[in-house]
Amino acid sequence: MIAEPTRPALPPLPRLPPAVPRSGVSVEARRALRQLLDDTDRALAAAFRDGADAGDLSKRRGEVVARVVAHVWTACLGEVEGAALFAVGGFGRGLLFPHSDVDLLALVREAQPARLRALEQCFATLWDVGLKVGHAVRDPLQCRALAAQEAGVFTSLLDARRLAGDPALDADLRAIVDDPALWPPAAYLAVRLAERDARHARYDDTAYNLEPNIKEGPGGLRTLDALRWLGLRLAHADGFAAMVGEGLLDPAERATLEESEATLRRYRYALHLEASRAEERLLFDYQRALAARLGFVDEHATNLGVEQFMQGYYRAASQIERLGVQIVERFEEMLEPAQTAVPVGEDFLRYGSRLAAREPDVFVRRPAALVEAFTARLGEPGIVGFTADTMRRIHQATALHDGALAADRDVLAAFLRLLRQGARAVDALWRMNRHGLLAAILPAFGRVFGRMQYDLFHVYTVDEHTLRVLHNVARFADPAAQAEFPLAREIWPTLPAPEVLLLAALFHDIAKGRGGDHSVLGEEEARAFCRKLGLPPNDVERVAWLVRHHLLMSVTAQRQDITDPEVVARFADVVENREQLGQLYLLTIADIIGTSPKLWNGWKDRLLADLYGATRYALRSDVELPRDAATRVRECQGYALPLLEADGFDAATVMRVWADFPQASFLRHRPEQIAWQTAAILRAGGVLPLIAVHPLSVRGTTELFVYTPDRDGLFATVTAMLDRLRLSVLEARVLVSPHGMAQDTFLLLDTETQQPATPARAEELQQRLARALAQAVPVHPARRSASRQLKHFQMTPRISFHAAGERTQLALVCTDRPGLLAAVAQAMVEAQVRVHDARIATFGERVEDFFQLTDRSDAPLNEAQQERLKQALLARLCMPPM
Structure with a gap:
């Protein structure tokens, strides 16, 4: 039998000298209290590094701070009547993480000037000794009025505990909390759900999926607090153990919640230590260091230590969020009036908006009924969930059958019948996942539960x-x-x-x-x-x-x-x-x-x-591809010409313009693009450079067409201007006509919104680029700092060259940064390389760009030219991000 590892002993509670009532706290005493708190924090941090439980450590810190607070209260106010000091918030629950605020409520029956001055001295002293104190001073009537108006104030009183002062004030506070007229169960549940939804709307943004908030985010510690508050207000159940006794939780669910809470507390404790402040977000700035601090190591390239660390968070948060939703459904059911049973098939009954199993042992006796329960919901409009008893039986049966569900023929047959319902089945699959049944039927899905990828591209687990x-x-x-x-x-x-x-x-x-x-x-x-x-x-x-x-x-x-x-x-x-x-x-x-x-x-x-x-x-059987180029050119012209004729241009004029179009224009552009570009050239009447901007082109982008005598560095100038205007290039066609005219096409999106440019932005692009090209003045990329997230995902650029007919293809894989394409274009100018085609793809922080290149004689690049370009690129790409 393997012995359980022993946890390191917690630092002992310090002894404080007795406070002299109303003597105040001297400078020497304040210095001693600050030293005591600093010593305690160092001892607690050392115990955490040695493996002590974060919850126990937070309680110990709460105990130490409570002693210091009581000591300072006595020194400033003495054994006063009609006034008391209460801990609220997390401190009220007896928990203080390394940099948590110390929330206090001073309840006073009479706001005498001398007493208020003593309270000011008390709170100032607590700040002086190093505690971040949030405090309020109220009399019982004010406290009741605020609690009646604001559910947040009422909730804070649920956790209140007296630290010092007159014990008689306990009854005043209890009278507020126990008053049935203040936030009765239905109203309290409604306001808590509204607060949850608003909080999730703040924290469930994609950035916070990658950098989640441990405290306030979905499935965070605040979710557990809210469940405890609901249990206390709606069922007089103080804590998860009491909620088990009231039938709101089963023992397995309680264990899951407490295990997940322990994980989040551990992560939060480590985060406070790593950040040296009350940081609640698992920012990229800390994730790798936290993973190392908590002992996670890389397994292989696709299972990094930091990914394992974050999977631990996501698993815990997902478990909390799933169970939280189910428990709230049980609270809602508890408040609903009794409903008459309506049969649904052979095995289920409907009670109002909830489904129940007809026989309590159906899920144990016939496991396929687990899937059928979710299928039955699909045919019953208005069903919002299962009854609390049925939910519990689903969980218990799923755990009882364990791995057998994945091999049970009847279960798999029921699962296939569900899938054959098509799109309707997705809602059932989502709910099965929330109840843990999907992973039980498909164990491989359980293995990716909470798995994240450490990059900026995959924003969800x-x-x-x-x-x-x-x-x-x-x-x-x-x-x-x-x-x-x-x-x-x-x-x-x-x-x-x-x-x-x-x-x-x-x-x-x-x-x-x-x-x-x-x-x-x-x-x-x-x-x-x-x-x-x-x-x-x-x-x-x-x-x-x-x-x-x-x-x-x-x-x-x-x-x-x-x-x-x-x-x-x-x-x-x-x-x-x-x-x-x-x-x-x-x-x-x-x-x-x-x-x-x-x-x-x-x-x-x-x-x-x-x-x-x-x-x-x-794929048509009568089509043989590829067709010859001449045929494709004729087809493109055949579609484009009627568009131009409908716009008032005669065929002969159009054909004269097309005579100087490179064949690649008709092979690489859609007929609508050819028609738009041709019309722009005809309307310009020979004025060059021609800069035409279509705010919304046929490809769902803003299209830029540059028509001007070709010159080296043109691509670099255009991309630099686009970078200055915060326009991202998705695709570029760089063509030269038989008479030396550049016919360059760029497909663009707004860098910030990833939408086509507004008409105003399109007009600004046309004017500024036209001026820059007319003056033939080089435009240099703007220098902007990389985002905080990008700085954590730097990779060594990968540059490779491949033959591509009469050109050389460059494949570039590197980390994204502001002005990247413009910097690449500048490197190509330096290496005396011409760009003929560019395809730009960005996947989070990773860029994968492909360019068709030649030298200035339009020949493929030889090895020396490739090496020169590679070094020019590396010189720019390997500079540290700003």
Whole structure:
């Protein structure tokens, strides 16, 4: 039998000399009290490093501070009648973390001037000895009036405990807290839920998903406080143990909450020590250091110590948030009037808006009923949850069956029936996850519960991301999504088996964090589970294929030139058929939006739709790709010419302009772009440089067209100006006509909003760039500091060169920073390199850019030129961020 590790002993409580009533605290005594608090904090920090429990340490600090506060009170006020000092907030609960505020309430029956002066002296002394005191002075009537007006004040009194002063004031405070007219249960529950929703709205922003708030964020310590307050006010249950006795929690749920609370307390204690202040956010500035402080080490490149550390936080917070929602539902049920039972199928009853099991042992006797309970909810409009007893039985049966659910044929058959309901099934899957049932049926999903990736691209944990992807898939079935996703809405009804797409979404990231290619490992997981599920062999392979290739469409669209028939042909060869193309398109969109709300924009929408359309055409049996260039040029001109004629231009004039267009213009641009560029040239009447800006182009971006005599450094000048105007380049086409005219096209989004530029911004771009090019004055990139987050994700740039026909392709992977593209363009000027094409892709902090280059004689770069460019790039990219 292995002995339990012994926890280090807590530092002993210090002895304070007796305070002389109303003598005040001398300078020497203040110095001694400050030294005592400093010594205590150092001893507590050492005990924490040695493995002491953070909760015990916080209580010990609370005890020490309580003694100091009482000592100072006595020294300043003496054994006074009609006045008392109460600890409130976390201090009222007896907990003080290393840098927590000391919240105090002085309750006085009469506000005598001498007494108020003594109180001022008391609070000033506490500040002098090093305590961050928040205090209020009120009489009982004021306290009652404020408590009646503000639920926050009332709540603070629930935790109040007297530290010093007249014991008779305890009854005054108790009378306020126990008054049934102040915040009766229904009103108190409503105000607490409104506060929760407002708090989550503040802290559930994407930045706080990456850098969560331990105290105030969803699933944070404040959630646990709120559950205790609700238990006390609604059920007179003081603490989780009492809530078990009242039937609001079962012992396993209590254990889960207390274990999760211990994790968050440990993290918060370490964070205060690391930050040397009352920091509550797990900022990137601290995450790596905290992981090391708490003993987490790197397992491999895809399971870093910091990722394990953050997974511990997310697991704890998710458990708290899930149980918190369920417990609140039990409070709501407790306050609802009794309802008549209405049968729902053979095994369930409906009581008003809640579902209950007809027989108490149905989930133990017939495990498939666990899945059927969630399926039954789908057919009952108005159901908001399960009864408290049924919730408890679901949890108990899930724990009892343990790993058996994943192999139970009836359970898997019920799960497949649920999936075959298509989009409706997603709500049930979300709720099953909240109750822990999804991970019980699919253990691999349980392994990514709370798993994060340490970067700025993936703003959600893997399990949360997966559920968001499923939610996005379900949106494609909703007619309300027609305006936002017209193509997806068109594809969705054609899917013969929607469960295939749901399973692919469920498995696409399930192998994250194991090491190796998660797509390959996920394919194996998906194939094994789908066979066990009893899916037809063709559907099994379709799910496995989608998981294996779930990144293919996004990567192809963002990193390759999808106007090139060769690119489309290679993509079509992998996709194989139109059914897989449609499923892959839907999965790709759902995945991008589910990774970060900021990733989806009109440009990506149009880009993926174009790739879908080109591939669908290529997959027709009577089409042979690639077609020859001359045919494609004629087709493009054939679509563009009527657009120009409708705009008042005659064909002969248009053809004269097109005679000086490089062939690549018609091969790489859409007909609408060709028509717009041609019209701009004709309207300019020969005035150069021509700068045309289309605020909202055909690709959901702002399009910039530069038409001017070509010169070296033109690309660098344009990108520097775009950087100064805070416009991000997504795609650039740098072409030169047979007569030496630059015909450069840039697709842009506003850097801050990731939306097309406003008309005013487009006008500013046109004017400033026209002036810069007309004066032929070099424009240098603006110098701006990198964001605080970016500074924590620096990587060594990766630069590689590849042959690309008559050009050289440069692949650049590096950390994003302000002015990056402009800096790259400057390096190309220095290395005497010309840019002909650029595809820009940013994934959080990671940039993956591809350029088509030649030397100034339009020849591919030789090895010496490549090395010169590489060194010029490194000189700029390896400078530390500002």
